[in-house]
Amino acid sequence: MTQVKTLSRVALLLTTTAALFLTSCSKNKDVDAQSLTLRDQTLSVTIPDGTSQSITGPGVTSGTIARAGSVYTVTNFKQAYSTGPGQPADGNLYWRFGVNEAGTPANFQIKFTGIATGDITSADSLKYIDKSFATVVYADWASASNPGSSPAGANVIGMNNVTGTGIPPAVLAYANGAGWYTYAWSAGHTVTPVSGRVLLWKSGTTIYKFDIQSIYLNGVTGGSFPYYNFRYEELIP
Incomplete structure (x- = not known):
């Protein structure tokens, strides 16, 4: 598969009509079925403190995971997927915090999907809070904010705002704050994180905090995408 180098190629498709933007950017393909293998889904990947290793899991094509104490940092994570003609380079990527590895369409805790694979969703609860990553604690779940309404669907955390000129109303609708x-609509069609925004995932009494640092290879904005770079930590009551 030829990797799209920047979102500017998407712009060539998007600027004709807002409808084309929404059609092309929202289509996604799951991890290739042929790349999935049978695994014991109850086993956790153990990463010794202070070390890193290649990401494991179905369909993984790139990435490492490192551990520093209780914080795990994922770099250049990507899974195999297929794309359609004229479609921007997006797909569905899956992650499982509890076992420190990639997931599948049937077994995941968060899914990266949607526009440039930038939307985050889950079958469990998601929230966000504006605090530094290191200071977010278990009790912050109570005061954290719920995902806003979006054409992308319910329980989705994606586009916060869009900058530039001549932005189609249909694109603005995704920017829910x-x-x-x-x-950045007018400046390379790039995606950059909202500074100081931490996301929270909750299932039962288990809570993880995580923040997305980049969707680009090696964290270089405007480079090849989607390659997810993020960190996470389980919060203890």
């Missing part, structure tokens, strides 16, 4: 990234 409750997202994790800023979309």
Whole structure:
């Protein structure tokens, strides 16, 4: 698969009509079925403190995971997926915090999807809070904010705001002020994180905090995407 180098190629498709933007950017393909393998889904990947290793899990094509104490940092995570003609380079990527590895369409805790694979969703609860990553604690769940309404659907944290001129109303509709990234419509069609915004995932009494640092290869804004760079930590009551 030829990797799209920047979102500017998407702009060539998007600027004709807002409808084309919404059609092309919202289509996604799951991890290739042929790349999935049978695994014991109850086993956790153990990463010794102070070390890093290649990401494991179905369909993984790139990425490492490092551990520093209780914080895990994922770099250049990507899974195999297929795209359609004229479609921007997006797909569905899956992650499982509890076992420190990639997931599948049937077994995941968060899913990266949607516009440039920048939307985050889950079958469990999601919230966000504006605090530094290190200071977010378990009790912050109570005061954290819920995802806003979006054409992308319910329980989705995606585009926070969009900058530039001549932005189609249909694109503006995604910028709900409750997202994790800023979309630069007029400056390279790039995605950058909202500074100081931390996301929270909750299932039962288990809570993880995580923040997205980049969707680009090696964290270089405007480079090849989607390659997810993020960190996470389980919060203890």
